[in-house]
Amino acid sequence: MNTLSQADINTLISYRHALHAHPELSLEEVWTAGFIRDRLEALGIPVHEKIGGNGLVGVIEGSAPGPAVALRADMDALAISETTGLSYASKNPGKMHACGHDGHVAILIGAATLLARTRNFAGTVHLVFQPAEERFGGARLMIEDGLLERFPFERILGLHNWPDMPAGEVLLHEGPVMAGTSEFDITFRADGAHAAMPHLSGDPLLAGGHFLTGLQQAVARAVDPYEAAVATVGSFHGGHAQNIIPQSADLKGTLRAFRMETLTLLRERTRAVAAAAASIASCTVDLAFDDPICPPVANTPLERDLMRAAVRQAGLAAYRGDPRPTMAGDDFGFFLLHRPGAYAWIGNGPAVLDGRLHQPAYDFNDAIIAPGATLLARTALGALAGRT
Ligand SMILES: [Zn+2]
Ligand SMILES: [Zn+2]
The missing domain is CATH 3.30.70.360 (Alpha-Beta Plaits)
Known part of the structure; x- marks a missing residue:
């Protein structure tokens, strides 16, 4: 697999900062969706918009037919007033990317960059940019709007930045994640x-x-x-x-x-x-x-192993600390009601600004965009090739 150049990484960081400066709340991600669409189309990736509200799916066809896999990023922000003082801090008063979903979007665009450049694989990668993760169950909204029928993928993979782990280290839980x-x-x-x-x-x-x-x-x-x-x-x-x-x-x-x-x-x-x-x-x-119950996130064994294999192939470090799951939730569980999948945590490193998830001083770590993108792209290739 090709790698991201320093110029690619700089571009992805600039995307992350633009997203961070323009946070939008759940169900309101209009600017964000347009930003993503434009970046994917610039990579030659066809984009399907307005799925479950502001959700969108980019479709990367490989050079030969084959199975299909989905990579997911969430894209909404929180009703928090940012206190970081960063040059790219929120320009939308009372709204903030305090869960790192700005970084998740940059990571998935990075994975798309890697996969679309050569298309040296058999099958299809669906890039699922999901709205309304923090509230309203955007994953469910996309599924109810025909996501699984329109983009028939066999498995789905995603990740979340995690502030209590060293930067770039990856944790794949045995079972329950969130x-x-x-x-x-x-x-x-x-x-x-x-x-x-x-x-x-x-x-x-x-x-x-x-x-x-x-x-x-x-x-x-x-x-x-x-x-x-x-x-x-x-x-x-x-x-x-x-x-x-x-x-x-x-x-x-x-x-x-x-x-x-x-x-x-x-x-x-x-x-x-x-x-x-x-x-x-x-x-x-x-x-x-609030109905329905947002289901738990638990990794299925094959998909967990696919991601673990990708961690090794990408030369990333597996997290060796306490692997306990969290009682925090994530609506990725709605996808797992229908398809097997895995949800990795990637360490965000020590808090630069003393911030934690959902706190006004939190900031996603730009240094984990490239490893996160490599992880998702390699996992997709492994899934399509049936490697574990
Ligand atoms: Zn959150
Ligand atoms: Zn989150």
């Missing part, structure tokens, strides 16, 4: 009353308090201790004065686990705890889950 997620919204309601006359109304704040603690007992008592699970209430709003029992309290939270069965169980327990909390505090309750 958790499945299920978000919920709850409102407890009652008539409201004078704070000194609690017998005249139910108490939504009391219900919320019982729910908050009861939910933790669901994790501790309903889930097998050998299963990882998390339930977090991230928002609890209700009331505005010392002397009034309010008419409502709103809570929002998330459930995380590595197996769909565990998430389903936690949903059942969340319903039961919410009903019990409402009953204790004489309230009514409305509980809504």
Whole structure:
């Protein structure tokens, strides 16, 4: 396989900085999609746009017919005000590439550069640029919009930059990589009353308090201790004065686990705890889950080995540290409901600006664009050739 020249790398870095300066939120990636389309077309790659919103697919045909493989990058940003002070910092107030998806796009354009230059392979590589990873399940939106029928690939591969690992080192988990997620919204309601006359109304704040603690007992008592699970209430709003029992309290939270069965169980327990909390505090309750559950990301063995082989062939270092997965989620799991695949983590190195994922000082490391691009391109070639 050919390699990226220093001029190629400089170009990809300039793309990354342009993307970083123009972050767009989930479902709003219009500028980003246009930027990607123009770069792919300049490489001679036909592009199919508006798949599942702002998603796009570039198709690289090899020099002979053969199987098909997909490489995926996400492209959306977060509602965070950037504090890096970088020359290419966000120009869009309140929006920021704080998860490194700007880097993922640059990496996939880099892989496209390598693959399109020679086309010295049999088969097809589909470049899947996915919108709305951070919110709204863009992977699912692309699938519902016919991704798998229009671009029939046998397996899908992707990666995420990871700040707790040395720069350029690659981790391929044995199985689970990232958790499945299920978000919920709850409102407890009652008539409201004078704070000194609690017998005249139910108490939504009391219900919320019982729910908050009861939910933790669901994790501790309903889930097998050998299963990882998390339930977090991230928002609890209700009331505005010392002397009034309010008419409502709103809570929002998330459930995380590595197996769909565990998430389903936690949903059942969340319903039961919410009903019990409402009953204790004489309230009514409305509980809504964001549907569907975002499935866990777990590597399938063959695809994991394909990526591990590519790590060796590319001369990259395999991460030797703690290989535990994360309870953070990624909607790559929707692709894995339909196709086998693998999701690598590539080390972003020590935080230059003391930033972590989803934090206002985070920055993707430009030094991992070339290794990331080489990894994806080599994995695609290995998949098409059936090498592990
Ligand atoms: Zn993220
Ligand atoms: Zn991310």
